[in-house]
Amino acid sequence: MLLYVNLVISIKLPWWRRLTMRRLLSGLAVTSCVIAGLPTITSAQSLPGFTLFSGVKSENQLPFRLDFGGQSNSWDRYILRIPAQKMKLAAAQFAITYPDHYKGSFDTKDIEIRVGDKKVPVSEVKWDREGRLLEIFPEEPVPAGSRVELVLSNVRNPAFGGTFYFNCQILSPGDVPLLRYLGTWILSIN
Incomplete structure (x- = not known):
């Protein structure tokens, strides 16, 4: 499927559009991998963290x-x-x-x-x-x-x-x- 998309892109589009399209598809692939690879974020508070201006030293x-x-x-x-x-x-x-x-x-x-x-x-x-x-x-x-x-x-x-x-x-x-x-x-x- 990817080979077919690359072939269609390379045949029908001028070189500068092909470069832009490849960057877009590469960016989309990398972004989806990063999002899928992130661990699930828990909603529990674990520690107070860094507190500014709380009034408590x-x-x-x-x-x-x-x-x-x-x-x-x-x-x-x-x-x-x-x-x-x-x-x-x-x-x-x-x-x-x-x-x-x-x-x-x-x-x-x-x-x-x-x-x-x-x-x-x-x-x-x-x-x-x-x-x-x-x-x-x-x-x-x-x-x-x-x-x-x-x-x-x-x-x-x-x-x-x-x-x-x-x-x-x-x-x-x-x-x-x-x-x-x-x-x-x-x-x-x-």
Whole structure:
């Protein structure tokens, strides 16, 4: 077929048109190969990436992942990460505060803590809707210097998208009962 097209092009068109036609067909062939060879793009947010003018210093921005794409008015799973270098003290409680314009909902029965690759049993989860506070209590304090993931499953994203600052604080065991700020997750819901 291609030989027939080349033969027809070379017989009926002048040389300068043949050159243009060959370039066009070659470009079309290369473009279709590139498009077919591209990997499928996932819609999940994996990390916050590069943020300009957020109001949160870069050293205070925490990594996260939204497993189901962060689409408004849909179900999602938030994996909120705390790097090991941020965990300077052991944690007997994790407190997550969020802004008043975040109108999503959390399933307090489906929240887990992962330290490294292991799940840590959760003794209690409290959600204060009016105070916009989610408190997570592990059965045993999470040791200092651990890489931690707070996994919030069955989260209902707000009906209207936006950028939401989720602040992470911890309470250390045997310490003065004051929450200590660790950082902020900057979540974007589309």
